[in-house]
Amino acid sequence: MSEVSTLIAVDDPVLGTDFAIEMLRQMRALDSYGSYDTWTPAKILEPFILTKAMKREIPIIGDPDEIIVARLKVFYNAIAALIEKECGLMAVPMMNLSHEGFGRALITVGKLVVVDRTLRDVHRFGFESLSKMKDEADKLLSVALNLVGTHAAVAGL
């Protein structure tokens, strides 16, 4: 595998955002053998990018493998970490996935569900571009922080 990413520019400004930094932290946490030590951030986050053309190559029905499930966890763990950072309360991610790649991803703060996503076609998990992934994360984050603000009592339970 080449160490240069063709899907994310090395100087993409999104790479400097809190979100990308948290994603990199989560990815490195999985990297027990230090394979990523010599990789650029762009290269480490490349597996999250799945262009329309790449998606077309993947069968519509398929079972997600462990690697893609780990990647999904990285994404929701990163969101949870950002929520926690912003609101100062512990955010706990939880994922439930069938072998066929259907399921549900939750993030709770106290007794409040701040993220609740139905998962499907997990074997084709990925985003069209780094900035599309960041948009998605921003959206989840803003809804979550709004909920915490509106229902602070439940989030504090």
Place this chain on the structure above:
Amino acid sequence: MSEVSTLIAVDDPVLGTDFAIEMLRQMRALDSYGSYDTWTPAKILEPFILTKAMKREIPIIGDPDEIIVARLKVFYNAIAALIEKECGLMAVPMMNLSHEGFGRALITVGKLVVVDRTLRDVHRFGFESLSKMKDEADKLLSVALNLVGTHAAVAGL
């Protein structure tokens, strides 16, 4: 296996409660081959009973098998069904379990987490008696309904 339960009396009054009826409904839902058709309710619920002596026979560390995980789901599904029945809002159970039998069981109503249990030693899941199991269910149910009452806005989201 004998069709007479030695751990639950056939005329145990708990068998007539909403909880036991819901547990039986959930157990029968798993019984694709109709094996339970000739069984008494006491016999169907017997696998949930694990006396102290029985527990001692099970190694402290062990991996839960599919059957015990299914049983755990039956228990939390039954609680969710009772919550739903009482408060009239949809209650959704969710379970996350590692291969080693550690995890978390949640029930959500709207955006409110009404049951949140840390699971451990799932390979030794069971209750000392039917009435102990009912007590546990009643406790979870009462806490859950209290939460729904106190935070109705979040439960209604």
